[in-house]
Amino acid sequence: MTTPMIARIADHLCWLGRYVERADATARLLIVTRTLALDADLSAEELWLPVLVAAGEDAPYLARFPGPVDGDQVETYLTWDCGVSLLSSVRAARENAWSVRSTSSLEVWQAINELHLWLEADGRKLFERSRHDFYRRVQRFAQLIFGLTQSTMLHDQALDLLWLGVLLERAGQVARAIDVHHLALFEAPDPAVGAMMWLGVLRVCSAYEPFARRRPGQATGPNVAEFLLLEADFPRSIRFSLTEAHAALTRIAPPGSPAGQRAGAHLRRLCDWLDAIQRDTLATDLHGILTHVVDDTARLGSLLWDDLFSGRAGA
Amino acid sequence: MTPPDAFAGYTPLASAFDELFSAPGLPRPAFERVAASLKAESAADFEHRQALAEAILLQEGVTFSVYADQRGTEKILPFDVLPRMIAAAEWAALERGLKQRITALEQFLHDVYGPQHILNDGTVPRDLVLGAKHYLPQVQGISPTGGVRIHISGIDLIRDAEGIWRVLEDNLRTPSGVSYVLENRLVTKRVFARSFAEAKVSRVDSYPTKLAEMLRSVAPAGVDDPRVVVLTPGRFNSAYFEHGFLARTTGAPLVEPGDLFVGAGDRVFVRTVRGPMPVDVIYRRIDEAFLDPEVFRPDSMLGVPGLMRAWSRGTVTLVNAPGNGVADDKAVYAYVPDMIRYYLGEEPLLAQVPTYRCDRDEDRAYVLDHLEDLVVKAVDEAGGYGMLMGPQSTAEERATFARQIQQTPRRYIAQPRIELSTCPTWDHEAGAFMPRRVDLRPYILSGRDGPWVLPGGLTRVALVPGSYVVNSSQGGGSKDTWVLKA
Numbered sequence: 018m019t020t021p022m023i024a025r026i027a028d029h030l031c032w033l034g035r036y037v038e039r040a041d042a043t044a045r046l047l048i049v050t051r052t053l054a055l056d057a058d059l060s061a062e063e064l065w066l067p068v069l070v071a072a073g074e075d076a077p078y079l080a081r082f083p084g085p086v087d088g089d090q091v092e093t094y095l096t097w098d099c100g101v102s103l104l105s106s107v108r109a110a111r112e113n114a115w116s117v118r119s120t121s122s123l124e125v126w127q128a129i130n131e132l133h134l135w136l137e138a139d140g141r142k143l144f145e146r147s148r149h150d151f152y153r154r155v156q157r158f159a160q161l162i163f164g165l166t167q168s169t170m171l172h173d174q175a176l177d178l179l180w181l182g183v184l185l186e187r188a189g190q191v192a193r194a195i196d197v198h199h200l201a202l203f204e205a206p207d208p209a210v211g212a213m214m215w216l217g218v219l220r221v222c223s224a225y226e227p228f229a230r231r232r233p234g235q236a237t238g239p240n241v242a243e244f245l246l247l248e249a250d251f252p253r254s255i256r257f258s259l260t261e262a263h264a265a266l267t268r269i270a271p272p273g274s275p276a277g278q279r280a281g282a283h284l285r286r287l288c289d290w291l292d293a294i295q296r297d298t299l300a301t302d303l304h305g306i307l308t309h310v311v312d313d314t315a316r317l318g319s320l321l322w323d324d325l326f327s328g329r330a331g332a
Numbered sequence: 333m334t335p336p337d338a339f340a341g342y343t344p345l346a347s348a349f350d351e352l353f354s355a356p357g358l359p360r361p362a363f364e365r366v367a368a369s370l371k372a373e374s375a376a377d378f379e380h381r382q383a384l385a386e387a388i389l390l391q392e393g394v395t396f397s398v399y400a401d402q403r404g405t406e407k408i409l410p411f412d413v414l415p416r417m418i419a420a421a422e423w424a425a426l427e428r429g430l431k432q433r434i435t436a437l438e439q440f441l442h443d444v445y446g447p448q449h450i451l452n453d454g455t456v457p458r459d460l461v462l463g464a465k466h467y468l469p470q471v472q473g474i475s476p477t478g479g480v481r482i483h484i485s486g487i488d489l490i491r492d493a494e495g496i497w498r499v500l501e502d503n504l505r506t507p508s509g510v511s512y513v514l515e516n517r518l519v520t521k522r523v524f525a526r527s528f529a530e531a532k533v534s535r536v537d538s539y540p541t542k543l544a545e546m547l548r549s550v551a552p553a554g555v556d557d558p559r560v561v562v563l564t565p566g567r568f569n570s571a572y573f574e575h576g577f578l579a580r581t582t583g584a585p586l587v588e589p590g591d592l593f594v595g596a597g598d599r600v601f602v603r604t605v606r607g608p609m610p611v612d613v614i615y616r617r618i619d620e621a622f623l624d625p626e627v628f629r630p631d632s633m634l635g636v637p638g639l640m641r642a643w644s645r646g647t648v649t650l651v652n653a654p655g656n657g658v659a660d661d662k663a664v665y666a667y668v669p670d671m672i673r674y675y676l677g678e679e680p681l682l683a684q685v686p687t688y689r690c691d692r693d694e695d696r697a698y699v700l701d702h703l704e705d706l707v708v709k710a711v712d713e714a715g716g717y718g719m720l721m722g723p724q725s726t727a728e729e730r731a732t733f734a735r736q737i738q739q740t741p742r743r744y745i746a747q748p749r750i751e752l753s754t755c756p757t758w759d760h761e762a763g764a765f766m767p768r769r770v771d772l773r774p775y776i777l778s779g780r781d782g783p784w785v786l787p788g789g790l791t792r793v794a795l796v797p798g799s800y801v802v803n804s805s806q807g808g809g810s811k812d813t814w815v816l817k818a
Contacts, residue, residue: 018559020585021606116567119580131391174605275607328591328603 022120022174022269024276024328029116030175031321034166034182036110037129041159042190043103046071046197047092048152049221054088057213065091067197074099096144103155107136121179122169125162132158177265184262188255189314194221195245196307215241222253239300246306247294255310256291263288270325277325280317287313337371338378342756342765349495349753350767351416362419362816369527370414375763381523382413382758388522394515394573409512410809412757415520416770416791417531420818423787426497426774429681430487431783432672434776437502437659439675441481444658445471455674456667460691463742464664465712466505466657468620470627470640477646478550478613479780481653484543486510486773486789489682491753498750499684500771501665503714504656506617509790509810510775511577514539516812534787534815539775540581542786546779547582550649551612558612560584561602563592565618565634575617584615589622594638600648613649614639620654662711662745663689690737690744699746700737703730706746708737721800723749752800755811757793769794771802772813788813 022030046068054064065086069075078094096103111133118126132155143151163183170176198214215236219225228236228244228251248254263284270277287310294306323329339357344350352367354360359367373381389408418426443450444461451458461467486507488500517536521528544560551558562584564575579586587602592611595601601608616623624639625632642648658664666687669680688695688706699706703722710718720733737744754767774789791811792802802808 018557020559020561020602020609021604023585023587023591024603024605025588025591026585027605112567115572118573118576119586127392134391178605269605274605276605325605328608 022178024326026117026120027174027178027269028322028326029113030120030178031182031185031326033110033113033117033121033129034179034184035186036106036113037159037162038183038186038190039101040103040106040110041156042186042194043072043095043101043106044152044155044159045221045223046194047095047103048149048156049217051088051092051148051152052220053213053217058210061088062086064088068095071193071197072099072101074101092148097141104136107133117175120175122165124165124169128158128162128165132162174269177269181262181265181269184258184265185314185317187253188258188262189311191222191245191253191255191258192307192310192314194218195242196304196311211238212236218245224251224253227251239296242299242303243296246299247291256288259284259288259291259314277321280320280324283313283317283320287317336374338373338375339367339371339756339765343767345754345767347493348751348767348769349491349493351491351753351755351770353756360419362422363417366417366527366531366814366816369530378413378758378765379760379763382760385411385413385519385523388519389515392515394512409804410795411516411519412755412768412793412795412809412811413520413523414756414758414765415524415812415814416755416772416793417814417816418772418788420816423534423815424818425681426489427785427787429497430774430776430785432676432678432681433487433499433502433668434482434485434778434783436672436675437485437504437668438480438482438778440671441504441653441656441659442475443675445474445655450671450674455670456664460663460667460689460742461658464658464661466655466661468655468658471653471655474644476650476653477552477643478649480550480778481656482659483546483550483651483653483778484615485652485776485778487776489772489774490685490750493751495753496683499665499668499682500750501662502660502668503773504660505652506619507773507775508571508574508617509773509792510539510786511574512810513775513786513788513790513813514577514581516810520812520814528814531814532817534817536786536788539777539786540578542777542784543578544582544584546777546784547584547613547615547651549779549781550651552646552649555612559602559610560613560615561587561592561611563587563589563614563616563618565589565622569617571617578615578617589618589634589636592636592639594636594642598638598642598645598647600636600639600642611648613651615651620657623650623654657712662687662709663691663742664711666745685747685750688746690741690746695746696737696741699744700734702746703734705748707749708733708744708746710743711745712743719801721749724800749800752794752802755791755793757795757811759797766797768797769800769802770811787815 050064050068057064065088066075069078069091072095082090111129114121114126114129143154166176166179195218198218215238216225219228219241222245224245231244232240245254247256249256251257266277266281266284270281342353343356344353352359352363386408389411394408450456451461482504484507486503489497490500491497513536547560548558562575562579564572564586566588576586591603593601595608600611602611621628622632622634624637625635626637627640643650666689672678672680688699690696690699706722708720720729752769752771755770756765757768759766770791770793772789772791775786777784791813792808793811794800794802795809796807799807
């Protein structure tokens with residue numbers, strides 16, 4: 018007899034997806050900022066402080082390292098040394114993978130375990146030797162894991178739950194990546210610096226080439242923001258991520274099933290709200306829109322727990 | 333010039349039976365063909381294979397003692413790359429003996445928790461049985477749902493200096509280790525592909541299918557398509573790898589106590605994303621003391637309140653049944669040959685180890701006089717704990733045990749130290765094979781159709797030179813076990 022997903026395991030699957038995506042997002046943000054730093058004509062402060070702010074680590078970092086912000090130190094801090102570091106994301110991904118070992122697949126487990134073993138040993142060496150290769154390697158691992166979920170797991174609730182986590186995390190991370198630089202982006206004294214920052218944000222989201230195909234030669238702030246927020250065909254846009262997340266949640270908890278209805282309705286409202294956003298409000302209230310996305314996806318997390326993962330609904 | 337083979341300098345111990353060699357350079361007849369194939373390898377080859385095997389186990393996450401420290405250091409169960417081999421005829425005899433033993437033990441449990449004939453006519457002392465730590469008065473009078481009590485057992489066997497197999501102890505509660513049998517096999521197939529193919533080894537990978545069939549066969553009456561779950565204490569348990577392994581290879585969800593609750597009609601339910609679903613069979617890997625706080629440990633936060641009530645009402649099958657510990661008590665062990673005669677009218681096929689019961693005056697006097705020569709064991713401990721290895725003990729340790737024996741004689745038994753058989757085992761320091769002591773834990777599944785024995789089992793090996801203790805908690809490791817086909 019097949020059994021619907023155990024509620025507790027559902028929670029672990031969701032977090033597994035989240036943490037792999039978070040590790041990937043951290044690597045993306047660091048590699049792009051590092052590359053920008055090479056020729057951006059911006060101070061380390063201007064480049065790296067927003068990265069710390071986006072991670073919510075500005076206060077603890079500044080308390081630990083008073084004095085001028087140093088890019089290399091920020092990278093080390095966000096990769097290894099703080100509560101939301103790349104390392105802690107990978108560890109958490111692995112812990113969750115261990116809890117769902119019997120529900121994911123052998124290949125998914127092996128890839129996550131290998132990433133973890135690599136990171137703690139050879140990864141540290143590569144970080145010192147070739148930073149760029151290190152981040153790329155992390156990203157490759159993340160994409161390998163995502164690919165393996167699609168190609169080796171049953172396409173059932175477990176896969177939907179894992180991707181629910183990936184997609185919600187992705188929406189939040191993309192919102193943060195845009196928000197990191199939103200002030201510099203719209204208020205940059207030098208338009209060339211603004212354009213360069215926008216291109217950097219596109220690169221963080223693997224969106225540089227897709228954007229160029231949709232909007233050739235039009236890399237302005239509002240265009241980039243619109244693309245990353247609302248582009249229906251781009252798999253890392255916020256709207257795409259949330260629409261897919263809603264579809265996954267609907268398969269996990271279809272209408273009429275005793276659990277997950279409140280979370281589903283909440284996510285539906287968020288998607289509808291995104292659909293209704295007017296282009297001109299993007300320029301006037303981008304920060305407000307992004308904050309709403311980040312806060313609302315966070316609220317969804319606690320709703321999912323109450324309504325689905327705690328196993329209390331319907332009991 | 334070819335380098336000398338890796339067994340060139342191997343010398344079996346004079347005092348023990350070596351599983352592979354009857355004399356230096358002389359393999360036992362049943363293993364000549366495999367030995368010839370293995371001898372084609374140099375020491376460097378084995379060193380390489382050993383390293384490869386360890387890397388595979390770590391990568392696959394075949395680990396234990398997970399989260400033993402804050403850094404999440406994990407260890408693989410130490411693995412020795414050279415398999416232990418058992419000849420076909422020898423295995424056939426062992427298999428018959430194991431089935432006989434488990435059949436008698438099953439009947440003993442039904443009798444003890446039922447009419448108690450064997451106690452009433454004095455064949456086994458009543459006080460010994462009812463005074464056993466793991467006798468559960470709460471189970472008295474309950475017929476187990478599904479009809480079986482010992483669904484899954486592991487019987488520890490050793491071989492003495494003459495090569496005679498002897499039962500060392502029975503594990504009838506939640507025996508562990510079978511996942512290593514299957515994982516070890518995957519590793520040896522990778523690192524010893526050629527020798528393995530030539531040896532013609534009985535397969536072990538049918539275990540999960542047999543387990544799943546057995547679990548379905550013991551569902552409550554009237555349930556055609558039972559929902560089976562594996563119950564683990566959680567991911568911090570040292571055997572969590574195995575719990576997950578059993579769940580995913582049988583297709584049963586892996587659940588923790590908090591995932592289950594007892595609801596309407598004393599039925600057990602599991603919390604899912606589609607609401608509560610009824611559960612029919614629970615393969616529980618939780619000690620029975622933590623199964624149900626309503627019955628066993630009111631102070632315990634673990635367990636599923638009401639689970640024992642559901643079981644006694646027959647709405648759910650527990651695998652293994654609660655209460656089996658009374659039959660694997662180390663003092664009750666001494667009476668298993670009598671049980672076989674009593675219930676089956678047969679002579680025991682398997683020998684066991686002579687056992688002194690410290691609650692008998694003359695036995696206790698002998699034990700206290702001969703502590704230096706004996707192995708003393710607490711009857712209710714496992715994993716190599718609560719044990720005195722007389723010949724290797726200090727005067728202080730012996731004094732401690734003497735005191736404990738006098739205080740609680742029922743808690744102790746003593747046995748002569750058996751010269752456990754040895755297997756050639758790779759010694760990384762020496763860069764050579766050395767004789768190291770082994771035991772064997774075969775696994776037996778018993779469903780509605782009677783017992784089935786997994787060919788082989790877990791060979792545990794004492795990796796420390798001179799050691800007799802094979803437990804993983806005490807520096808032991810494991811080997812793959814090859815039962816050769818006839």
